[in-house]
Amino acid sequence: MNVTRTANIYKNIQQTICRTLEEADGIGRFTEDTWEKEIGSGITCVMQNGSIIEKAGVNFSCVRGSFNGNMAKLLGENATSFAATGISSIIHSGNPFVPTIHMNVRYFNLDNGSSWFGGGIDLTPAYINPDEAHWFHQTLKEICDKYDIGFYPEWKTWADDYFYLSHRQETRGIGGIFFDRIQPANDTYFEKMLNLTSDLANVYPQIYSRLMKENGHKPFSEAEKRWQKIRRGRYVEFNLIHDRGTKFGLESDGNIESILVSLPAEVEWVYQYHPKPGSPEATTQELLKKGIVWV
Amino acid sequence: MNVTRTANIYKNIQQTICRTLEEADGIGRFTEDTWEKEIGSGITCVMQNGSIIEKAGVNFSCVRGSFNGNMAKLLGENATSFAATGISSIIHSGNPFVPTIHMNVRYFNLDNGSSWFGGGIDLTPAYINPDEAHWFHQTLKEICDKYDIGFYPEWKTWADDYFYLSHRQETRGIGGIFFDRIQPANDTYFEKMLNLTSDLANVYPQIYSRLMKENGHKPFSEAEKRWQKIRRGRYVEFNLIHDRGTKFGLESDGNIESILVSLPAEVEWVYQYHPKPGSPEATTQELLKKGIVWV
Numbered sequence: 001m002n003v004t005r006t007a008n009i010y011k012n013i014q015q016t017i018c019r020t021l022e023e024a025d026g027i028g029r030f031t032e033d034t035w036e037k038e039i040g041s042g043i044t045c046v047m048q049n050g051s052i053i054e055k056a057g058v059n060f061s062c063v064r065g066s067f068n069g070n071m072a073k074l075l076g077e078n079a080t081s082f083a084a085t086g087i088s089s090i091i092h093s094g095n096p097f098v099p100t101i102h103m104n105v106r107y108f109n110l111d112n113g114s115s116w117f118g119g120g121i122d123l124t125p126a127y128i129n130p131d132e133a134h135w136f137h138q139t140l141k142e143i144c145d146k147y148d149i150g151f152y153p154e155w156k157t158w159a160d161d162y163f164y165l166s167h168r169q170e171t172r173g174i175g176g177i178f179f180d181r182i183q184p185a186n187d188t189y190f191e192k193m194l195n196l197t198s199d200l201a202n203v204y205p206q207i208y209s210r211l212m213k214e215n216g217h218k219p220f221s222e223a224e225k226r227w228q229k230i231r232r233g234r235y236v237e238f239n240l241i242h243d244r245g246t247k248f249g250l251e252s253d254g255n256i257e258s259i260l261v262s263l264p265a266e267v268e269w270v271y272q273y274h275p276k277p278g279s280p281e282a283t284t285q286e287l288l289k290k291g292i293v294w295v
Numbered sequence: 296m297n298v299t300r301t302a303n304i305y306k307n308i309q310q311t312i313c314r315t316l317e318e319a320d321g322i323g324r325f326t327e328d329t330w331e332k333e334i335g336s337g338i339t340c341v342m343q344n345g346s347i348i349e350k351a352g353v354n355f356s357c358v359r360g361s362f363n364g365n366m367a368k369l370l371g372e373n374a375t376s377f378a379a380t381g382i383s384s385i386i387h388s389g390n391p392f393v394p395t396i397h398m399n400v401r402y403f404n405l406d407n408g409s410s411w412f413g414g415g416i417d418l419t420p421a422y423i424n425p426d427e428a429h430w431f432h433q434t435l436k437e438i439c440d441k442y443d444i445g446f447y448p449e450w451k452t453w454a455d456d457y458f459y460l461s462h463r464q465e466t467r468g469i470g471g472i473f474f475d476r477i478q479p480a481n482d483t484y485f486e487k488m489l490n491l492t493s494d495l496a497n498v499y500p501q502i503y504s505r506l507m508k509e510n511g512h513k514p515f516s517e518a519e520k521r522w523q524k525i526r527r528g529r530y531v532e533f534n535l536i537h538d539r540g541t542k543f544g545l546e547s548d549g550n551i552e553s554i555l556v557s558l559p560a561e562v563e564w565v566y567q568y569h570p571k572p573g574s575p576e577a578t579t580q581e582l583l584k585k586g587i588v589w590v
Contacts, residue, residue, distance in 0.1 A: 033567070046566045057566070167545050233558070240535035241545070250462050250536070263528070263564040271341045271352070271556045272328070 002115070006107045006194060007062040007085035011043070013201045014060040014087055018045050020205035021058075021091070024212050027051040030058070035255045039063045044258040048265070052216035054094035057261030060087050063252070067110065070251040074244065079110035086119075087201055088245060090262040091208055096228035097215040099125035099132075099173065100235060100264070103204040104245060105197035117193040118180035120155070121200060121207075122163050124173030124235060126228040128284045130294075132211070133174045137294040139207060140177050140200075147196045155179045160290040165238055170288040172238050227281050229268035236263055297410070301402045301489060302357040302380035306338070308496045309355040309382055313340050315500035316353075316386070319507050322346040325353070330550045334358045339553040343560070347511035349389035352556030355382050358547070362405065365546040369539065374405035381414075382496055383540060385557040386503055391523035392510040394420035394427075394468065395530060395559070398499040399540060400492035412488040413475035415450070416495060416502075417458050419468030419530060421523040423579045425589075427506070428469045432589040434502060435472050435495075442491045450474045455585040460533050465583040467533050522576050524563035531558055 018030040028050020034043050040063030047056040064083035072078060086106030093100070105119035123136050137156070144151035155177035163172040177200075184190035239246050239262055249259035275281030313325040323345020329338050335358030342351040359378035367373060381401030388395070400414035418431050432451070439446035450472035458467040472495075479485035534541050534557055544554035570576030 048566060055564075055566070167551050229561075236531060236562075237535060237555075240532060256462050257567050260532075260564065261566050265563060265565065266524075267531075267562045267564070268560060269350075269555065269558040269562070270560065271343060271350070272552050 002190065003062070003064075003083045003085055003107060003109050007060075009194065009198060010085055010087050010105065010201070011060050011062075013198060014043065014045065014058055016202060017058050017087070017089065017205045018047075020209060021047065021053065021056060024205070024209035025050040025053045028053050028056075030056075033258075035258065037253070037255060039065045039253060042255060042258060044255065044261060046261055052093055052095060052098060052212045054092050055261075055265045056089070056091040057258070058087065058089040059258050059261070061085065061254070061258070063254070065252070068251075071248070074248060074251065077110055077112065077114060079112040079114070081111045083109045088262075089204065092232070092264040093212070093216065095216055095218065096126045096220050096224045097218045098211055099123050100232070101204070101208050101211070102262075103201060105201050107194075107197075114183065116181045116183045117197055118182065119197050119200060120159055120162070120176060120178035121204060122159055122173060122176035122178065124231070126224075126231045126284065127280055128174055128287045132214075133294045136174070136176065136207065139203060141295055143196070143199050143203060144177065146199070147192055151179070151196075152177065157291075163238070164290065165234060165242065167241065168234065168237070170234070170285075171290060172235065172288075174287070174292070174294065175290075226268065227275070229266055230270060230273055232264040232267045233269045236267055239263065297485065298357070298359075298378045298380055298402060298404050302355075304489065304493060305380055305382050305400065305496070306355050306357075308493060309338065309340065309353055311497060312353050312382070312384065312500045313342075315504060316342065316348065316351060319500070319504035320345040320348045323348050323351075325351075328553075330553065332548070332550060334360045334548060337550060337553060339550065339556065341556055347388055347390060347393060347507045349387050350556075350560045351384070351386040352553070353382065353384040354553050354556070356380065356549070356553070358549070360547070363546075366543070369543060369546065372405055372407065372409055374407040374409070376406045378404045383557075384499065387527070387559040388507070388511065390511055390513060391421045391515050391519045392513045393506055394418050395527070396499070396503050396506070397557075398496060400496050402489075402492075409478065411476045411478045412492055413477065414492050414495060415454055415457070415471060415473035416499060417454055417468060417471035417473065419526070421519075421526045421579065422575055423469055423582045427509075428589045431469070431471065431502065434498060436590055438491070438494050438498060439472065441494070442487055446474070446491075447472065452586075458533070459585065460529060460537065462536065463529065463532070465529070465580075466585060467530065467583075469582070469587070469589065470585075521563065522570070524561055525565060525568055527559040527562045528564045531562055534558065 028047040030045040030047045042061030045058040062085040067079045088104045090102045103121045109115040141152040159175040159178035162178040323342040325340040337356030340353040357380040362374045383399045385397045398416045404410040436447040454470040454473035457473040
């Protein structure tokens, strides 16, 4: 019952996200694909080639099925069936000064009695702007603080650890918050987490609207665009090598086009690319590390 | 001792590959980076922005170290230390009518007594040309047949199974041959496999020189170039999600720039891209399946 209720709320927020982003972009419109597989159903909303947004995916899904060996390994749980619902979204902008953003909220339910919320929001600028980073983290902190002042510091560190490319020894971007396996001990706690994840999903398009408004019309050079494409390569590496959501989707025979809509449109890999010392690119590169206190 | 001898032979072939490709390309030159890490050393030869070759990596490495838990899981073996040497190469062309090619030969030695050869060559055209596919497979078959007429049929099937994107339900390209864990039972068998893998590594740049000569100067449209970039997205997906060599490299703390030099320069992901029915792109898409008899 909790899954169905959560799913309905998340599904409505998906619409809010799409409408808010369409309004901020001005030109781009979301297409809506409803998919149904044995495992469940979902709605994949995708915008391609907007005025500022180059590619955005906003996925809602509600799935249930039998718990297989791979999931047991990924989740460290034993159960015979699971149900899950969530929203997962990534936005890539054509302008290198508008960061890539990611948001996910999810609720999991296993028939062994376990259930939990997870989620997070993280920002990946090609050019890190410290004022913007401060504002972004401050916005997340304020939402978390409404529910528990312990959440932000814990989840900020968690994001640093999760959105980390161990094979590159760099963070994906400036982080944000990440949390998983938050088990509601009782009904009150469930409501609290449902509200918190809803707040996060609702603030997400507002954050991005502001980022678009502030940076979306800045002129940029070919070299800056290229740097963005190279940074996007790292994004692809993270999603395909490390991201647990992507892995879970592939393992659970999810809808492949919906799972991989997270990948940016145009990407570039250059062997041994090192930005010039002292350049804005090098400054960003140096900030891709854990433990930076932005707020 | 076998590892050292094999390494020396492979290292020489790496040079032959680079010189042959430089001659065929005419303009592009390989840079040579020697790397040394705790695990061993290697030589990474890379060509970027040649006349036809857009990006090529030819890696030689010779590594040894302690056998960790992840390797045990990947290899299904128990041992305390390992030594390995190999050549691994991928070539991406700027012209969509020149396929992407991959070649790998490797020799593994564990201190539990196990040792084996592995390797393969496979071709990934953005536009499949059946005559070319026939010639490519025929070339591989002739080399295999010199050693054992059972090899080609077995290894061709193995390639179909290995170079397969299960999450897309399509093969990476037209396959080729793939083999692994070929344990030399005695010295004669070891020599046979050393010669066979050397032959394969030597024929590899010759195959590509011919593909460049026949297709490298064909004119192409923006739309054909775009299709190539989209197909390259699948190549990235295979390498980062499925490829055991890449996984092993990442697990064993290999040299990251050398491991990921396999990724193409410019790549594109488009949500729900489906080629027009009856188009050359759709024809290629239809041929991306297992079990096609090319020779």
